[in-house]
Amino acid sequence: xxxxxxxxxxxxxxxxxxxxxxxxxxxxxxxxxxxxxxxxxxxxxxxxxxxxxxxxxxxxxxxxxxxxxxxxxxxxxxxxxxxxxxxxxxxxxxxxxxxxxxxxxxxxxxxxxxxxxxxxxxxxxxxxxxxxxxxxxxxxxxxxxxxxxxxxxxxxxxxxxxxx
Amino acid sequence: xxxxxxxxxxxxxxxxxxxxxxxxxxxxxxxxxxxxxxxxxxxxxxxxxxxxxxxxxxxxxxxxxxxxxxxxxxxxxxxxxxxxxxxxxxxxxxxxxxxxxxxxxxxxxxxxxxxxxxxxxxxxxxxxxxxxxxxxxxxxxxxxxxxxxxxxxxxxxxxxxxxxxxxxxxxxxxxxxxxxxxxxxxxxxxxxxxxxxxxxxxxxxxxxxxxxxxxxxxxxxxxxxxxxxxxxxxxxxxxxxxxxxxxxxxxxxxxxxxxxxxxxxxxxxxxxxxxxxxxxxxxxxxxxxxxxxxxxxxxxxxxxxxxxxxxxxxxxxxxxxxxxxxxxxxxxxxxxxxxxxxxxxxxxxxxxxxxxxxxxxxxxxxxxxxxxxxxxxxxxxxxxxxxxxxxxxxxxxxxxxxxxxxxxxxxxxxxxxxxxxxxxxxxxxxxxxxxxxxxxxxxxxxxxxxxxxxxxxxxxxxxxxxxxxxxxxxxxxxxxxxxxxxxxxxxxxxxxxxxxxxxxxxxxxxxxxxxxxxxxxxxxxxxxxxxxxxxxxxxxxxxxxxxxxxxxxxxxxxxxxxxxxxxxxxxxxxxxxxxxxxxxxxxxxxxxxxxxxxxxxxxxxxxxxxxxxxxxxxxxxxxxxxxxxxxxxxxxxxxxxxxxx
Numbered sequence: 001x002x003x004x005x006x007x008x009x010x011x012x013x014x015x016x017x018x019x020x021x022x023x024x025x026x027x028x029x030x031x032x033x034x035x036x037x038x039x040x041x042x043x044x045x046x047x048x049x050x051x052x053x054x055x056x057x058x059x060x061x062x063x064x065x066x067x068x069x070x071x072x073x074x075x076x077x078x079x080x081x082x083x084x085x086x087x088x089x090x091x092x093x094x095x096x097x098x099x100x101x102x103x104x105x106x107x108x109x110x111x112x113x114x115x116x117x118x119x120x121x122x123x124x125x126x127x128x129x130x131x132x133x134x135x136x137x138x139x140x141x142x143x144x145x146x147x148x149x150x151x152x153x154x155x156x157x158x159x160x161x162x163x164x
Numbered sequence: 165x166x167x168x169x170x171x172x173x174x175x176x177x178x179x180x181x182x183x184x185x186x187x188x189x190x191x192x193x194x195x196x197x198x199x200x201x202x203x204x205x206x207x208x209x210x211x212x213x214x215x216x217x218x219x220x221x222x223x224x225x226x227x228x229x230x231x232x233x234x235x236x237x238x239x240x241x242x243x244x245x246x247x248x249x250x251x252x253x254x255x256x257x258x259x260x261x262x263x264x265x266x267x268x269x270x271x272x273x274x275x276x277x278x279x280x281x282x283x284x285x286x287x288x289x290x291x292x293x294x295x296x297x298x299x300x301x302x303x304x305x306x307x308x309x310x311x312x313x314x315x316x317x318x319x320x321x322x323x324x325x326x327x328x329x330x331x332x333x334x335x336x337x338x339x340x341x342x343x344x345x346x347x348x349x350x351x352x353x354x355x356x357x358x359x360x361x362x363x364x365x366x367x368x369x370x371x372x373x374x375x376x377x378x379x380x381x382x383x384x385x386x387x388x389x390x391x392x393x394x395x396x397x398x399x400x401x402x403x404x405x406x407x408x409x410x411x412x413x414x415x416x417x418x419x420x421x422x423x424x425x426x427x428x429x430x431x432x433x434x435x436x437x438x439x440x441x442x443x444x445x446x447x448x449x450x451x452x453x454x455x456x457x458x459x460x461x462x463x464x465x466x467x468x469x470x471x472x473x474x475x476x477x478x479x480x481x482x483x484x485x486x487x488x489x490x491x492x493x494x495x496x497x498x499x500x501x502x503x504x505x506x507x508x509x510x511x512x513x514x515x516x517x518x519x520x521x522x523x524x525x526x527x528x529x530x531x532x533x534x535x536x537x538x539x540x541x542x543x544x545x546x547x548x549x550x551x552x553x554x555x556x557x558x559x560x561x562x563x564x565x566x567x568x569x570x571x572x573x574x575x576x577x578x579x580x581x582x583x584x585x586x587x588x589x590x591x592x593x594x595x596x597x598x599x600x601x602x603x604x605x606x607x608x609x610x611x612x613x614x615x616x617x618x619x620x621x622x623x624x625x626x627x628x629x630x631x632x633x634x635x636x637x638x639x640x641x642x643x644x645x646x647x648x649x650x651x652x653x654x655x656x657x658x659x660x661x662x663x664x665x666x667x668x669x670x671x672x673x674x675x676x677x678x679x680x681x682x683x684x685x686x687x688x689x690x691x692x693x694x695x696x697x698x699x700x701x702x703x704x705x706x707x708x709x710x711x712x713x714x715x716x717x718x719x720x721x722x723x724x725x726x727x728x729x730x731x732x733x734x735x736x737x738x739x740x741x742x743x744x745x746x747x748x749x750x751x752x753x754x755x756x757x758x759x760x761x762x763x764x765x766x767x768x769x770x771x772x773x774x775x776x777x778x779x780x781x782x783x784x785x786x787x788x789x790x791x792x793x794x795x796x797x798x799x800x801x802x803x804x805x806x807x808x809x
Contacts, residue, residue, distance in 0.1 A: 013403075013451040013455075013460075014450050014451055015451035015453065015458065016454065017454060020454065023372065025382075028374070028378055029378075030234065030375075031370075031372025033370045034372065043343070043344060043450070043462075043475065044475055046447050046462050048450070125393070125456035125457075126456075126458065153320075
């Protein structure tokens with residue numbers, strides 16, 4: 001069975017090490033817009049929610065993709081970047097806001113667990129991010145949280161494709 | 165350039181002119197960023213003698229090459245200007261997320277001058293910069309202003325610095341708030357913003373920061389993290405209690421400023437300690453960007469006389485708890501949390517605010533002022549009165565108006581006896597650390613370019629054992645109660661801390677708590693980011709010393725060539741209780757200590773940075789100015805403890 005990211009938002013302190021670690025290893029520079037994990041911060045509620053692909057069993061993004069650039073493999077939702085046409089339908093389809101978009105490449109952007117050695121987990125000092133068996137993970141709570149937050153921030157999702 | 169963006173942003177508020185300019189790499193290598201870059205720009209560009217609350221004063225927001233990366237603790241920037249509180253070099257630092265965002269927007273620093281014809285804020289969105297109308301934000305609390313700005317600009321990811329009513333009312337110790345719970349607190353820079361009709365600066369950056377050698381950087385970041393996590397404070401106590409965990413230990417050591425510096429222990433310390441906070445009002449903790457420690461407090465008080473304390477304004481840390489707590493003999497933690505929130509909402513430095521209130525309590529206690537003067541009684545420990553006074557000061561109402569210009573002015577207003585009680589150096593109220601129990605710190609208090617701050621670096625309690633700081637060559641065990649012989653070590657620590665304040669890193673990562681000083685990984689990361697060859701600890705210390713000296717020269721220049729290194733008269737009087745009972749710093753001791761310090765620093769016997777030292781540091785232009793002012797004629801220093809004129 002594959003492993004996926006397990007996210008516990010109660011332990012997140014909003015340090016954003018994960019965003020920087022991911023963008024550096026993936027793109028060679030520090031840039032949250034190139035990160036596959038982003039922290040949504042609500043300081044007034046004392047709530048910080050790291051969001052990265054939850055590798056859904058019945059992924060809405062896979063259904064939404066018109067060119068089959070997204071598919072399931074070993075418990076992960078895989079993005080074939082070459083095949084991606086940059087239409088952004090997957091970004092809209094993800095109810096958790098976990099599908100990102102790299103405007104500089106005009107391609108979708110998502111977490112791939114770094115091929116089995118997730119960099120964000122390495123840099124999280126608070127155990128808010130762990131790498132666990134797909135079956136044993138406790139992402140249900142954070143997914144519900146992310147879903148509600150996305151509904152609240154819905155206008156931003158469509159804009160995110162054109163963030164830059 | 166890598167690490168750096170290589171660009172400075174200039175905003176002239178009088179004309180509305182916005183321009184960019186290249187950051188010269190030579191300047192970058194010499195002055196790095198933060199304090200160094202800020203001091204260089206202030207020295208070069210502000211006309212000597214400018215009114216700190218006038219249009220000619222410069223307000224410089226300076227990051228450094230590390231902001232934007234994940235060097236632990238690099239989420240930080242400096243604000244540099246001429247201080248309305250001291251009339252000299254003003255500086256303050258703040259964490260949060262602003263520094264990273266400014267780098268991602270493409271700028272290393274923002275230089276603001278002039279005065280906007282009406283209340284305005286600066287909107288920086290990547291390379292698009294505009295000055296926008298802030299008249300609808302006038303008088304608003306800082307967090308409310310931030311929310312409204314993010315709503316107007318339709319992007320919740322903006323990072324916003326703003327002032328509140330205190331800054332708008334030119335309260336001498338008004339601060340700049342950083343997204344609700346972080347602050348550039350000291351030296352009255354909020355008043356500088358207020359004097360420029362600048363309500364806020366909002367930045368949004370979607371770019372990135374590049375490194376010369378990413379692999380090398382990553383390797384040393386991981387090594388640095390590992391070292392930090394071996395330290396007990398960083399790996400546990402910091403998250404659990406933050407600096408509020410210092411309250412009880414300091415009281416036990418007799419160095420918790422209590423009853424306006426009369427005492428060093430506080431009977432009520434248990435009630436306002438970090439543990440008390442954890443067991444009552446603490447909701448959680450939070451980090452600044454790139455921080456693996458998360459010392460920030462989040463508190464909530466829903467009901468009771470001090471109900472209404474919300475998470476967005478954060479919770480009180482050590483300095484705040486001491487200034488609004490033990491210094492006032494106030495053992496009511498909820499009132500401290502409310503006073504902290506009010507200070508953050510109005511934008512006022514909690515250290516100075518607590519200090520002027522405690523000073524007033526002593527004046528009242530001694531009958532120098534009465535209930536009629538203040539408008540109400542002000543006994544020691546009156547929590548409600550403290551909270552009430554915070555509001556009066558911010559709004560400059562009633563007696564609050566007398567206090568709003570700082571303890572020195574308030575004392576002059578009240579009379580001779582009050583002047584003898586005031587605890588400040590050059591107009592800056594002393595931070596919450598007791599120099600009679602930490603005499604090396606006393607040297608820092610007397611000589612720091614911006615006045616009595618505790619963050620120049622030397623805390624004697626760290627050096628009681630041998631081998632305390634081998635990375636900087638300090639291996640000797642030292643007695644905190646002795647000033648003699650300390651000067652060379654104070655200089656070393658101050659130089660490294662000054663480097664840390666130019667780089668910038670949070671001092672808790674670099675040097676402050678329990679001695680975590682990782683010289684090697686930090687140097688490696690700086691080199692890996694910038695690509696600079698031959699970078700060494702010696703060069704870093706020189707960069708720190710250069711910034712320190714330039715800041716001092718600015719203070720001396722703005723004070724007409726006079727050196728005012730002194731300590732308050734109170735420190736010549738004995739502490740009345742605790743482990744440091746009867747300790748004093750006599751005038752003789754201070755004079756001797758300063759003489760040693762000037763020698764260690766390579767300054768003249770009057771404390772002027774010498775021509776040789778300035779030449780060594782490549783600051784010849786500073787020498788010219790000092791010479792022209794006649795600063796080298798041997799007549800210009802005041803260093804006795806404050807006496808009545």
